[in-house]
Amino acid sequence: MTGEDPSSSPDRFALADWQRLSPWAVGLMLVTASLSLVRQHLPLLLGAGAGLALVERVGWREVGGGAALLLLLGLLLSLLYFRRFRFRLDGDVLVIQKGLFEHREFKVAARHVQHIAVHQPLYLRPFDVVQWQVETLAGEASRIELPGIRRGLADALGKTLQGANSTDVMSAKPDREPEGLAQPTPGVRYALTPRGLVLHGLTSRSIYVIAAMLSPLVQPLERWLHDRLPHLDLLAWLPDSPLVAVGLGIAVVLLALATLSVLAAWWRFHGYVLRDEGERQVQVSGLFHRQEQVLSLSRLQVVEWVQTGLGRVLGRGYLVCHQFGALGGAAAESRRFLVPGVTLAEGEALIERLWPGTGKLPPLNRVSRVYRRVLWLRTLLGLGAGVAILVWLAGPMLLPPWAWGLVAACLAGLAAGAAQLRWQALGWAQQGETLHVRRGLWGQRTSVFPLSHVISLRLCESWLQRRRGVATLQLQVANGQLTLPFLEEPLARALADRLLASVESVTENSPEPGRQTAYAARR
Amino acid sequence: MEFHNQVIDPEALPTLASVPLVSVSPRLAPCQAILQWMRWLLVTAVVLHFPVRDEALALWQPWVAAATGGVGLIAIALGWVEARRRAYGLREHDLIYRRGLLVRRTQVLPLVRLQHVETLSNPVERAFGLVRLACFTAGGRGADLVLEGLPAQRAEAVKQHLLARLGGVPPEPLRAEEAP
Numbered sequence: 001m002t003g004e005d006p007s008s009s010p011d012r013f014a015l016a017d018w019q020r021l022s023p024w025a026v027g028l029m030l031v032t033a034s035l036s037l038v039r040q041h042l043p044l045l046l047g048a049g050a051g052l053a054l055v056e057r058v059g060w061r062e063v064g065g066g067a068a069l070l071l072l073l074g075l076l077l078s079l080l081y082f083r084r085f086r087f088r089l090d091g092d093v094l095v096i097q098k099g100l101f102e103h104r105e106f107k108v109a110a111r112h113v114q115h116i117a118v119h120q121p122l123y124l125r126p127f128d129v130v131q132w133q134v135e136t137l138a139g140e141a142s143r144i145e146l147p148g149i150r151r152g153l154a155d156a157l158g159k160t161l162q163g164a165n166s167t168d169v170m171s172a173k174p175d176r177e178p179e180g181l182a183q184p185t186p187g188v189r190y191a192l193t194p195r196g197l198v199l200h201g202l203t204s205r206s207i208y209v210i211a212a213m214l215s216p217l218v219q220p221l222e223r224w225l226h227d228r229l230p231h232l233d234l235l236a237w238l239p240d241s242p243l244v245a246v247g248l249g250i251a252v253v254l255l256a257l258a259t260l261s262v263l264a265a266w267w268r269f270h271g272y273v274l275r276d277e278g279e280r281q282v283q284v285s286g287l288f289h290r291q292e293q294v295l296s297l298s299r300l301q302v303v304e305w306v307q308t309g310l311g312r313v314l315g316r317g318y319l320v321c322h323q324f325g326a327l328g329g330a331a332a333e334s335r336r337f338l339v340p341g342v343t344l345a346e347g348e349a350l351i352e353r354l355w356p357g358t359g360k361l362p363p364l365n366r367v368s369r370v371y372r373r374v375l376w377l378r379t380l381l382g383l384g385a386g387v388a389i390l391v392w393l394a395g396p397m398l399l400p401p402w403a404w405g406l407v408a409a410c411l412a413g414l415a416a417g418a419a420q421l422r423w424q425a426l427g428w429a430q431q432g433e434t435l436h437v438r439r440g441l442w443g444q445r446t447s448v449f450p451l452s453h454v455i456s457l458r459l460c461e462s463w464l465q466r467r468r469g470v471a472t473l474q475l476q477v478a479n480g481q482l483t484l485p486f487l488e489e490p491l492a493r494a495l496a497d498r499l500l501a502s503v504e505s506v507t508e509n510s511p512e513p514g515r516q517t518a519y520a521a522r523r
Numbered sequence: 524m525e526f527h528n529q530v531i532d533p534e535a536l537p538t539l540a541s542v543p544l545v546s547v548s549p550r551l552a553p554c555q556a557i558l559q560w561m562r563w564l565l566v567t568a569v570v571l572h573f574p575v576r577d578e579a580l581a582l583w584q585p586w587v588a589a590a591t592g593g594v595g596l597i598a599i600a601l602g603w604v605e606a607r608r609r610a611y612g613l614r615e616h617d618l619i620y621r622r623g624l625l626v627r628r629t630q631v632l633p634l635v636r637l638q639h640v641e642t643l644s645n646p647v648e649r650a651f652g653l654v655r656l657a658c659f660t661a662g663g664r665g666a667d668l669v670l671e672g673l674p675a676q677r678a679e680a681v682k683q684h685l686l687a688r689l690g691g692v693p694p695e696p697l698r699a700e701e702a703p
Contacts, residue, residue: 137661324661454633455633455636455660455661455667456630456631456632456633456636456660456667456668457630457631458628458629458630458631459539459628459629459630459631460623460626460627460628460629461626461627462625462626462627463625463626466627476660476667493538493539493540496539496631497537497538497539500537500539500616500617500631500633501537503633503635503636504616504617504633504634504635506635
């Protein structure tokens, strides 16, 4: 919030007339579509070698001609799309009309806006044109994009829509906001240092994603090296000792992946700044492709403190702020409002800022010991099945009975160790009106959310659990399901009742301003 | 602005355990049995007629199909018992649905989270006069709670009650013949 009344802004009156995309949007749409096409089909063309085979069969000139024809067709379609695309503000409602073959009209009311993102690729910076995206409470599926509008127009649109939205929310919840949030204090809340950026690159999940992306290219690269550069006697370069050679190979691969991961983090989060504008939290980042995301605090549902295994060793993690419809798993995480490269203390301070009184992560409770026994049995069964398959594949093994006993004891010990670690990794705590749930063995994710942000809950009891007096509580929150397995049954029921009372007593925090629900004792 | 943080007495909270639930229609059990029988018949037919080239294995094919059919019969029997035990409850502020035989699941959907409601029925359900009530919340990709086995008239009454709550109308007890 900037403090001015968005309803009287001059931009608002300008936006009341029909607006068009910037002419540069045509080029942007072409480039974006081409990049997307190449990205989607790159593994298929390069990985399987089908692309090269096709080019060799058809001929370079014909392929070039086809590509030029496609480009021309794309240009014509983009021009037609540009002509049909127009938008305007009708009061607090954004109206968009578009469609190539089918004319469509979208209307987004300001009170339903949850998230606004602005992207500016490098090639659009000289023209001061951005891509503008808006999401409603329905989540990512509801995303609507204005592909190429002037920067000033995007700012005016964002401020008008979110200004109107926050005005609605503030007027709907006069008693809930603590004083600290009532008065906006614009300023930089967090800035990512180069050291933090490098550590985030090393400790984020990008390293695994890059490894998975590059793995299909290994075989073609090996074949290409073998065919094109036969004079390079690669085997002669390797050390004599096989162990040293394998160790060196692993080290080189890890170093390459770590470097790529740091470069990816640099690309995405260079110059990361989180600005606090009271109700609006704004983050800007990106080396070539600048991104600006605006998070409305009244729409924030769950904050996740995420640490990968390496992140726990290096003492770094990142925060993910989830709103409604934040499904799609970890793969979609990069699209979310993410605060990278923070230490635990910084993370706690930021969560404290988002929800006063909830920042400090409390000591967590463990679930029932019965769960540890169940985990032990499950792991033991899994290991036993694995060994049985190995024995079946390897053929009959003439081991003495004591050796089989030793194998069984080792498996039981391994399973016990794994079960203990997994049991310890799972934890939860209720701290006032906030719930903390941690999960993950090597990498860990701790979800922090007010009790009233639970969407629905489920209490599950298997026949074994009923005999042991335990129950599993499944909580549906904005980013998916959180499971608290094997809680003592009275505790699970008490927690469920407490959560329901919090959700149902909500009046002002309702996701739909205007819906008022009063809580009354039902007994 | 004044910030409230009232103390809540856990003993005074309404409890899930004390809610009297109402069984769904007894017609759900045969309806589910027919639907499951159709699925298992298809699976058994596929197993029986799957082209197996190895003659030794082909000799076993009828027995495997029979075993599949046997498993299907057990699943249908368990499904019948499970359908008879399903129950639901409508409170002032939430909707409760309990299902499951070996694993008993009690789902609670606070009405403040409800976004829209749908009624669905396939031809078999229509033959039994049953309707499914699907409840959706914000941001979900599918229905968050699907209430199966409601007679059409009662499903409509529950739907109207939920829609009235969506529109912000204060809760009103259902009439005796509509009460779940």
